[in-house]
Amino acid sequence: MKMDGKIRVATDAKYKELYNNIKNNGVVEDFHELFYLCVCLGYRKGKPSPVKRRDDRFWSSTITPREWACYYAMVLEQNDFDYKKVSNDKEVLAIIEDYANAGMKILIEDFLHDYLLSSSRDTDPQLDPASCKELAKQFVHYIFEQSEPES
Amino acid sequence: MILHKMMVENFRQFNGKQELEFVTPSQDNANVTVIFGENGRGKTGLFRAIMFCLFGERRLSQDGDVQREELQLVNVSALEASAGKPVRTAVELEFSHRGQTYRLRRAILGMQDGNRIIEEEDEKRLFVTTSTGNTRTVSATEIDAEIDNILDRRVKDYFLFDGEKIERLTRASIEQRREISAGIRNLLNVDALETAIRAVGRVAKTLEKELSNSSHEELSRLLKRLGDNEEEQSRLRKRLDDLADEMRRARKEIEDTDQKLTSFNEIRHLLDRRKSLEKDLNDLEQQAINALNEMRNLVCKAASLMVAPTVINVFEHIERQKQKGEIPSEIRRDLIERILEDDVCICGRGILKDPEAHSHILDWQKRTSDVTTQDSALNLWRYLSEVRNHFGDDADLVEKRLQQYGNFRSAIANINRSIENVSNQIGTSERQDATKLDDHRKKLQENIIALEADARNKQTQLEQLQQENIRLRALLKEEKLKVGRNDELSRRSILARDTQDALNDVYSQFTREIKNMIGDSATRLFRELLDKEGRENLRTIIVNDDYSLQVLDRYKKPFLANISAGQRQIMSISFIAALARTASRGDRIEIPLFMDTPFGRLSYEHRQNLINMVPTFASQWILLATDTEFRRQEAQLLKNSGKWGKFFVLRSTTDGNTKIVEQDISSALAILRDEEVYQ
Numbered sequence: 001m002k003m004d005g006k007i008r009v010a011t012d013a014k015y016k017e018l019y020n021n022i023k024n025n026g027v028v029e030d031f032h033e034l035f036y037l038c039v040c041l042g043y044r045k046g047k048p049s050p051v052k053r054r055d056d057r058f059w060s061s062t063i064t065p066r067e068w069a070c071y072y073a074m075v076l077e078q079n080d081f082d083y084k085k086v087s088n089d090k091e092v093l094a095i096i097e098d099y100a101n102a103g104m105k106i107l108i109e110d111f112l113h114d115y116l117l118s119s120s121r122d123t124d125p126q127l128d129p130a131s132c133k134e135l136a137k138q139f140v141h142y143i144f145e146q147s148e149p150e151s
Numbered sequence: 152m153i154l155h156k157m158m159v160e161n162f163r164q165f166n167g168k169q170e171l172e173f174v175t176p177s178q179d180n181a182n183v184t185v186i187f188g189e190n191g192r193g194k195t196g197l198f199r200a201i202m203f204c205l206f207g208e209r210r211l212s213q214d215g216d217v218q219r220e221e222l223q224l225v226n227v228s229a230l231e232a233s234a235g236k237p238v239r240t241a242v243e244l245e246f247s248h249r250g251q252t253y254r255l256r257r258a259i260l261g262m263q264d265g266n267r268i269i270e271e272e273d274e275k276r277l278f279v280t281t282s283t284g285n286t287r288t289v290s291a292t293e294i295d296a297e298i299d300n301i302l303d304r305r306v307k308d309y310f311l312f313d314g315e316k317i318e319r320l321t322r323a324s325i326e327q328r329r330e331i332s333a334g335i336r337n338l339l340n341v342d343a344l345e346t347a348i349r350a351v352g353r354v355a356k357t358l359e360k361e362l363s364n365s366s367h368e369e370l371s372r373l374l375k376r377l378g379d380n381e382e383e384q385s386r387l388r389k390r391l392d393d394l395a396d397e398m399r400r401a402r403k404e405i406e407d408t409d410q411k412l413t414s415f416n417e418i419r420h421l422l423d424r425r426k427s428l429e430k431d432l433n434d435l436e437q438q439a440i441n442a443l444n445e446m447r448n449l450v451c452k453a454a455s456l457m458v459a460p461t462v463i464n465v466f467e468h469i470e471r472q473k474q475k476g477e478i479p480s481e482i483r484r485d486l487i488e489r490i491l492e493d494d495v496c497i498c499g500r501g502i503l504k505d506p507e508a509h510s511h512i513l514d515w516q517k518r519t520s521d522v523t524t525q526d527s528a529l530n531l532w533r534y535l536s537e538v539r540n541h542f543g544d545d546a547d548l549v550e551k552r553l554q555q556y557g558n559f560r561s562a563i564a565n566i567n568r569s570i571e572n573v574s575n576q577i578g579t580s581e582r583q584d585a586t587k588l589d590d591h592r593k594k595l596q597e598n599i600i601a602l603e604a605d606a607r608n609k610q611t612q613l614e615q616l617q618q619e620n621i622r623l624r625a626l627l628k629e630e631k632l633k634v635g636r637n638d639e640l641s642r643r644s645i646l647a648r649d650t651q652d653a654l655n656d657v658y659s660q661f662t663r664e665i666k667n668m669i670g671d672s673a674t675r676l677f678r679e680l681l682d683k684e685g686r687e688n689l690r691t692i693i694v695n696d697d698y699s700l701q702v703l704d705r706y707k708k709p710f711l712a713n714i715s716a717g718q719r720q721i722m723s724i725s726f727i728a729a730l731a732r733t734a735s736r737g738d739r740i741e742i743p744l745f746m747d748t749p750f751g752r753l754s755y756e757h758r759q760n761l762i763n764m765v766p767t768f769a770s771q772w773i774l775l776a777t778d779t780e781f782r783r784q785e786a787q788l789l790k791n792s793g794k795w796g797k798f799f800v801l802r803s804t805t806d807g808n809t810k811i812v813e814q815d816i817s818s819a820l821a822i823l824r825d826e827e828v829y830q
Contacts, residue, residue, distance in 0.1 A: 002527075020618070024614050027450060033447075037450055066455070066534060066537065069534030070462060070538065072465075073465035073466075076465050083528060086527075137443055137446050139446070140449045140450060140453050147456035147457045
């Protein structure tokens with residue numbers, strides 16, 4: 001739990017363009033924010049999904065202390081509060097990357113599907129610039145809906 | 152620089168020789184001159200005359216795409232009366248600067264040649280009188296340099312605030328960013344550095360071109376990609392410039408069409424109504440765009456809400472551990488480990504001989520964790536406590552902002568319906584010409600929407616290319632280093648790029664400093680000009696990295712989306728005044744400040760502040776005003792300030808020219824219209 005800033009955080013290579021697109025459309029300022037969003041969604045909604053083709057996306061130094069705190073909390077909760085499981089930040093992020101991967105899959109299926117270029121959907125998803133005018137607002141709206149207590 | 156007197160002769164609307172004497176700061180503490188006239192009477196023409204006299208410039212920044220031929224200076228009546236002979240058009244200025252008095256005259260000769268008017272330079276003269284009374288004549292070739300030393304021609308436009316410029320700065324658009332970036336660039340005044348950056352860039356490109364012909368395949372490939380990337384970036388930049396020009400032209404054409412439409416009297420009230428609705432629509436659109444831009448600050452907050460149960464669960468678990476004394480542990484783990492290792496208790500007994508004690512100690516060992524883990528757990532507890540404490544506020548904020556954005560959109564939809572309704576009424580008018588003009592106007596508006604969308608896409612593409620460029624450059628440098636060990640050309644190429652990067656860093660540092668300086672100056676003015684309510688909530692103006700403007704509230708949060716149209720106008724005025732102040736290189740604006748119809752949508756308190764404050768930060772204020780903006784109330788405020796010294800009215804004459812008539816200030820109150828209700 002040192003909040004180590006020297007680790008490369010990866011996502012699946014196929015999401016490279018999508019990460020760029022979402023950032024460039026003003027939804028987030030930096031990759032670590034989108035990654036955090038995916039982790040939270042993946043953790044809340046699904047099971048971790050292993051990253052098949054790891055592709056370095058950003059340095060862990062950009063992760064904020066609050067984001068780190070939530071990552072540690074998730075790993076602790078999943079491992080019966082065993083502090084050993086959070087003693088190595090690299091291992092923590094490896095677990096978290098799988099949640100981010102699951103979150104991105106859910107995000108695409110549930111929400112981004114209609115905003116993607118149809119030709120890119122099955123390979124390397126990319127946003128259709130024509131449909132992104134209010135994307136930031138739609139994002140916040142979608143995430144906010146997901147935070148509602150589950151019935 | 153203080154303006155004393157100007158004379159115009161056959162200059163645009165001003166037929167014959169006419170004079171105007173400004174209030175100079177030494178006269179009874181007054182420093183405000185008001186020049187009052189309807190639109191088209193030549194208020195801006197007087198500013199143009201000054202710029203012409205000082206710099207020989209006919210064009211102002213607001214002229215945009217107007218062709219030089221259309222900006223004719225010679226008075227048409229004088230030309231007609233001259234029966235084919237040349238007519239002299241001249242402007243003379245008398246001003247003082249740092250203890251010296253200057254008399255500058257610039258003239259051209261105009262002549263009718265068939266349908267064309269030919270204008271040729273005639274004379275320029277400058278006399279300088281020192282404080283001791285000696286007068287020298289400056290040679291014609293040195294006049295421009297002498298004037299540039301007093302006022303740099305690149306910053307001359309900062310001293311004219313016209314309504315259009317103020318309006319342009321209130322919109323978060325490409326035009327706004329372009330205006331701000333150009334303003335800051337002019338203030339930087341680092342021509343030598345820019346030349347050096349360009350020169351090193353050219354050297355680096357030449358070297359890279361040679362390198363691309365080398366046998367290093369990867370290097371050639373990267374250079375090719377980099378070249379393509381830069382070419383595409385330059386194409387996109389050009390296109391973005393073109394789009395901004397097209398948008399400006401279309402907006403101007405809409406204004407012209409509106410002007411023509413006002414001649415149809417029976418629909419005038421509908422046109423006014425539509426114009427007012429469109430202004431409201433524009434404001435709302437702007438607020439919606441800003442609200443949208445600020446949504447990105449909410450993404451992480453909203454995301455945290457999804458894992459709130461986990462955060463609370465883990466927080467409470469650690470809290471329980473704390474309460475039980477497990478964290479921080481009451482028992483030192485290192486002590487227990489030492490006891491077990493030495494097999495000796497602190498009382499000196501061997502513990503293996505006492506199975507019960509041994510079992511207790513093993514139990515304690517399980518319950519304790521090492522000091523690092525305990526510290527980390529306590530840190531985690533603190534962070535989770537912070538996250539947990541914000542859940543309520545974050546949820547409220549996200550909900551409020553979504554609601555607010557929804558309100559903007561529905562208000563926009565309502566206004567659009569009203570505009571459509573009014574447009575239909577205009578369209579069903581009997582007058583076919585009006586309908587045609589109106590159709591043309593609709594097309595122009597549709598065109599602007601399409602251009603804006605296109606510009607947004609191009610901007611996104613450009614940003615993507617810029618990121619790709621950084622990545623390619625890093626790869627290229629790595630590749631050059633690999634090759635460079637044995638290759639002189641490659642080493643030189645690296646050196647050239649490193650030099651360019653270093654120079655760019657220096658340039659960025661300058662830009663950052665100027666941006667901060669202007670931001671600070673604009674903030675001070677903004678706070679002085681705002682009304683009480685605004686001052687309580689709005690704290691800082693900042694120039695963003697992309698050259699857009701932002702306002703921070705008292706919690707240092709972006710607040711631009713929520714400010715009113717009046718506050719936005721005050722923000723623009725503060726920013727332009729900050730540019731003027733920085734260009735004056737002092738805390739006071741030492742150049743006469745011309746303001747053309749600055750009151751626009753300002754509330755009474757804002758108008759009051761502007762009228763009271765501008766004369767304190769500008770050495771001389773020349774207020775160009777129309778009757779719709781400068782009414783009895785403003786005149787009374789100005790009179791009460793004690794700063795108002797002179798009042799000129801630009802009167803229309805029967806032959807369509809303009810006569811400058813000086814009137815005393817007390818008569819102004821009788822001439823001006825009354826207006827009780829402010830927006």
